Amino acid sequence: MQRPILALSDLTEAEVIAAYQVEDRSVPHLRSNFVTSLDGAMEIEGKSKALSGPSDQEIFGKLRMLSDVVLVGAGTVRIEGYRPLRLTAARRAWRIEHGLAENPTLAIVSSRLDLDPKAPFLAEAPVRPIVFTHPASPAAAREALEAVADVVVCGRAGVDLHAVVGTLVERGLPQVLTEGGPHLQGALTEADLIDEMCLSLAPILAGPGSGRITAGPTATATRSYVLRSALAGDDGFLFFRYLRTDRVGEA
Numbered sequence: 001m002q003r004p005i006l007a008l009s010d011l012t013e014a015e016v017i018a019a020y021q022v023e024d025r026s027v028p029h030l031r032s033n034f035v036t037s038l039d040g041a042m043e044i045e046g047k048s049k050a051l052s053g054p055s056d057q058e059i060f061g062k063l064r065m066l067s068d069v070v071l072v073g074a075g076t077v078r079i080e081g082y083r084p085l086r087l088t089a090a091r092r093a094w095r096i097e098h099g100l101a102e103n104p105t106l107a108i109v110s111s112r113l114d115l116d117p118k119a120p121f122l123a124e125a126p127v128r129p130i131v132f133t134h135p136a137s138p139a140a141a142r143e144a145l146e147a148v149a150d151v152v153v154c155g156r157a158g159v160d161l162h163a164v165v166g167t168l169v170e171r172g173l174p175q176v177l178t179e180g181g182p183h184l185q186g187a188l189t190e191a192d193l194i195d196e197m198c199l200s201l202a203p204i205l206a207g208p209g210s211g212r213i214t215a216g217p218t219a220t221a222t223r224s225y226v227l228r229s230a231l232a233g234d235d236g237f238l239f240f241r242y243l244r245t246d247r248v249g250e251a
Contacts (some may be wrong), residue, residue: 005230005238008055016059017094019229020066020198020241028174030071030165031196032185033063034213041206042182042213047080051202055233063198065091067104067177069130069168073184074110082106082121085129103127105173108149109159109184113141122148130171132164161191186216189223196243197225203236 008016022029035051036042044050052060064070065087072082085106087095092102106121107130115122115131122129122145129149133142135156142151154163168176178188188194225242232238 003227003230005232008058008231008233008239011231016231017062017066019231020059020062022066022175025175028165028169028176029195030176030178030188030193031063031067031198032178032180032188032194033060033198033200034180034185035200035202036213037202037204037206037210039205039207040212041204041210043210044204044206048180049080051204051206052200053202053233053235053237055235055237055239056200056202058233059198059200059231059239061088061091063177064104065094066175068100068173068175069105069107069177071107071109071164071168071176071178071184073181074108074112074115075183076179076181077108077119077121078114079181084120084124084126086126101127104177105130107132107164107168107173109133109161109164111137111159113137113145115141115145117144117148125149130168132159132167134159161187161193165193180213182211182213182215186214189214190217192223194223194244196228196241199240199242201238201240 035048035056037051042048070085085103087103096102103126105127106125109132111134113133131145131149131151132154135153145151152167154160224245226245227240228243229241
């Protein structure tokens with residue numbers, strides 16, 4: 001079915017939120033969110049924030065508001081300079097009104113545990129973060145991080161992402177939003193865990209040099225998605241929401 005592109009300025013706050021709501025929050029659902037340039041760049045000078053704009057930040061904030069947990073790779077929290085995952089007062093109020101925790105939980109996937117326990121996104125987090133790693137990660141780093149986060153070992157030689165998602169569901173966090181980076185996106189794709197892809201298209205030509213929003217080994221199979229909604233910001237951004245073909249009736 002062809003879907004019209006709706007202007008964000010023509011929609012109410014509730015209508016924009018409804019465009020990204022899932023039908024049943026109790027059903028585990030992993031949503032991935034990325035921004036790219038017109039020519040496919042995922043960053044400028046190493047950071048995706050350089051591609052963002054006001055309407056992209058608005059959608060970005062709403063997706064966090066709708067999630068139980070934000071799942072991200074350790075490299076991304078370092079490179080992008082993550083802050084404590086604390087929503088605005090209005091979004092916290094919306095969550096409380098709808099029976100959700102005041103803020104979503106931050107979950108970090110890390111093989112090397114190259115994370116500073118004193119970093120604000122850990123030490124000042126409003127909700128105790130979760131760090132997922134594997135048995136071969138440095139024991140000393142694990143012990144240091146346990147002062148500020150729940151450190152969960154999943155897998156053997158590497159982090160088992162199926163176990164990560166299963167653990168989040170067991171903890172009552174079935175609505176998962178992943179913000180990358182590319183290697184986590186590639187691993188989630190390979191594990192066939194991405195139920196939904198939200199793509200922000202920035203009205204920018206970034207030129208050569210940037211990688212794609214996904215990285216890692218070549219996937220063994222492609223995945224098919226269908227367009228659920230398309231929105232447009234007054235600043236030229238386009239926002240596409242795609243669902244896996246076998247998940248369309250669930251969200």
